Amino acid sequence: MSTGTRGKATSRDVAKLAGVAQSTVSYYMNGSRPVSNDARARIERAMATLDYHPNSSARTLRTQRTNLITLIERLDYSSDASDVAPYLTSIIEEAYRQGYDVILNTTKADPDSLRRMDGRNICDGFILMDIKQHDERIPVAAQIGLPTVVFGKTDDDHGLDVIYFDYESAGVVIADYLAGFGHGAVLFLDEEPSETSEYILFPSMYATLRERCAGHGMSFDVMAFDRDHVQSAMDAVCEHIPDRLAVITRQPRATKDCMDALARRNLKPGRDLTLISICPDSKIDSFDVHPSNLSQRPREISMQAVHMLIDRIEHPNRPQQVVAVRSDHVTTRDTTVDFRGANAPAV
Incomplete structure (x- = not known):
């Protein structure tokens, strides 16, 4: 059997010889998850055959x-x-x-x-x-x-041990918050909006928002919002203003860029539409107009x-x-519109 570089066996070689996944070998070596007696025996035989020793x-x-x-x-x-x-x-x-x-x-x-x-x-x-x-x-x-x-x-x-911010749960919280204020349309402006993103958390958040918004009778869409897509994103915003629109952004830089683009269209968050920023509470004071936000803590x-x-x-x-x-709430600040009982705003 060929082994890793320089002829030294690796855990991948052990997994192949033992007929188990490499992750199973990792579990066996670091004790982080139970391994069946059969798999344990095969791993130990493979390690002995290959003269494999975990990193000293x-x-x-x-x-x-x-x-x-x-x-x-x-x-x-x-x-x-x-x-x-x-x-x-x-x-x-x-x-x-x-x-x-x-x-x-x-x-x-x-x-x-x-x-x-x-x-x-x-x-x-x-x-x-x-x-x-x-x-x-x-x-x-x-x-x-x-x-x-x-x-x-x-x-x-x-x-390995894992810790992460639950963006799926955040999507539920944001959708419920916006429904509670009578919104009819939600538009997520993101720098990397692909639902096949290499980051697993964001596509799952989009999917959760889409499902939750539909359950509340709100439309939902995701649009690219970077240097090459500002005009098309703002065109979509203007199109949906009559629908009691909420815009979601992620991180301070994107939120500021969105505010600046809205201002160029004479649109004001908190008056014409709602703007929700997924960003830390510690960054709110850096804005002239404080955006309503959900913090990633x-x-x-x-x-x-x-x-x-x-x-x-x-x-x-x-x-x-x-x-x-998880974060269990959106903090209402300067950019939330209460559309409950209101007709669609004039443009």
Whole structure:
């Protein structure tokens, strides 16, 4: 049997020889999920045949602590700093309160960077952010065996601890809120509106909003809202104004861009339409007109991620944890219109 690079067997080789999924091998090695006796026996035979030994540096780190956590977040020139800053700041501050310092890796957050950091024995665990539906870093992190928290939702967590904001639940809360104020149409303006997005959470939120809005008798649509689609998005807004319209945006930059585009059409949120921003409460004061918002609770979810990782460092054999953080309300501010009992607004 061919093995991994340089002739050294990997967990993938073990899985192939044992006839099990690679995630099952990961569960066996990190103890995060039960493995049947039959699968356990086949994995152990395969490991013996291949002379496979789990990464020794990870085992060393569990007994010789560095009190360093590596936070891995994909950032480049196009990234919205206002989006990620509340999470990064909260993780760094909470880790410090718990006696840990944080190494921030943003330059090349790929599987090879995980392997390099593991080989240098520089940290006690990873927090992986900016998680995609098929994230190639996750099986590598599981193979390495170092305590890891996946900060986002993926199609296969390989038995690692997971924490994420529940955007599906947020869709229910927003739809119910808008129905309660008598809206007839909902338009989600998003920079990445594809329902086949590489991020699993947003398409599921669109689907939930569409179903929930239909249940309330409201129309729902998603439109691209970036530099190339501002005019078409605003045309759609103007078309739906008579339908008691609510517009949803995600993150501060997109919300500000939407407000500016509406102003150029002489449309005012809170008068002509409702604007709901999915953004942290801490960003509201940066707007001249304060948007009604549903917060992703970045401070709370970031603190929980740190606690989850430290608990895994201290208790490496405990069961896997998967935590969904929810927001149960929209905060009404300057941009909500109460359409109850009103006729369609004049344009």
